Amino acid sequence: MRTRIPLDAATVEPLLAAAVAAPSIHNTQPWRFRLDSGHQVLEVHSAPERTLPLTDPAHRAQYLSVGAAVFNIRIAAVHQGLRPEVRLLPDPYDPGLLAAVRLAGPLGADDLPPGPDLHAAIARRHTSRRPFTGRPVPEPIVAGMASAAYACGARLSVPDIVGTRRLLRLTAAAEARNHAHPDRTAETLSWITAPGRGSHYGIPVTALGPPDAGGRMPMRDFTGALPTLRLPAMWFERHVQLALLWTPHDRREDWLRAGQALQYVLLTATAAGLRTSLLHQAMEWPDLRAATALPRHGRCHPQVLLRFGYGPDGARTPRATGHPAARTAAPPATGTGPD
């Protein structure tokens, strides 16, 4: 017989707080939650009004973001002693329902996950867009990150020096194309928020990083046509440590798996004292995305590029409440950025 756990506020609030702490492209937070208490299910829906029509027309990055939120729900449930059962895309007649997490009952002794305290890492993880020290990350930590990706059905590959240069070159090419595309730069800039504006969506200017004085690290320039927002250039690490997250297939459920894998990797890295940032630009141009695939790998569908290492923490980026009541709150208009 299945034990029923009451899905009261004390149970659900920590799950939602963990969910919204997930990374999302441009901090769009493209999720909504609905509680089906009768069936002990927390549903995760897409938020179609918080998409990026030019940057992410197929919604792949949106699915990655939602997948990351689902992974945080899993970790927070286990932290409360609950066993989460996740179904991806559970209803073919409701394409906006991306995941259903059933809180099945108390954890058994065998359900307890081994390894580092990922729950504590949820609040500690921030994107760090500043230069890292370049100190090499020990191999066992990198192996732990790769195992995390694998456990979610994705793969994490760390390229050699030649491969790293190739990925940086392709990302720089994407960054240059974005710059030459005024509509894209406008879309990106519309998600950058001024300090004190009290916005719950988008990236505050305080969380942006400088450009690389050496011109080698193609960090995303969010400032577009407003160079006054751009920080003075700084020298980035010479020893760049990158990893490519990829999946063997490229369907909607694979994007949700990749998002969960991404978050498992980021939390594993955070728990080990690493800083991380993401370089997604090459994934936003089909030809460049294809070119980032591992050579001689027929089934490599690149999802996102991670930069990792030791260095300064990233600034905190705000979040909207994940409370199910937020579903009815007025969202920002499509593509016009944060409210």
Ligand SMILES: Cc1cc2nc3c(=O)[nH]c(=O)nc-3n(C[C@H](O)[C@H](O)[C@H](O)COP(=O)(O)O)c2cc1C
């Ligand atoms: C799919 C995806 C793509 C992202 N791409 C980039 C990127 O290209 N450049 C960047 O600086 N941050 C990128 N981010 C990080 C988000 O901007 C960041 O998660 C968001 O602003 C919330 O901030 P936080 O990660 O510090 O919580 C990406 C995040 C996701 C999930």
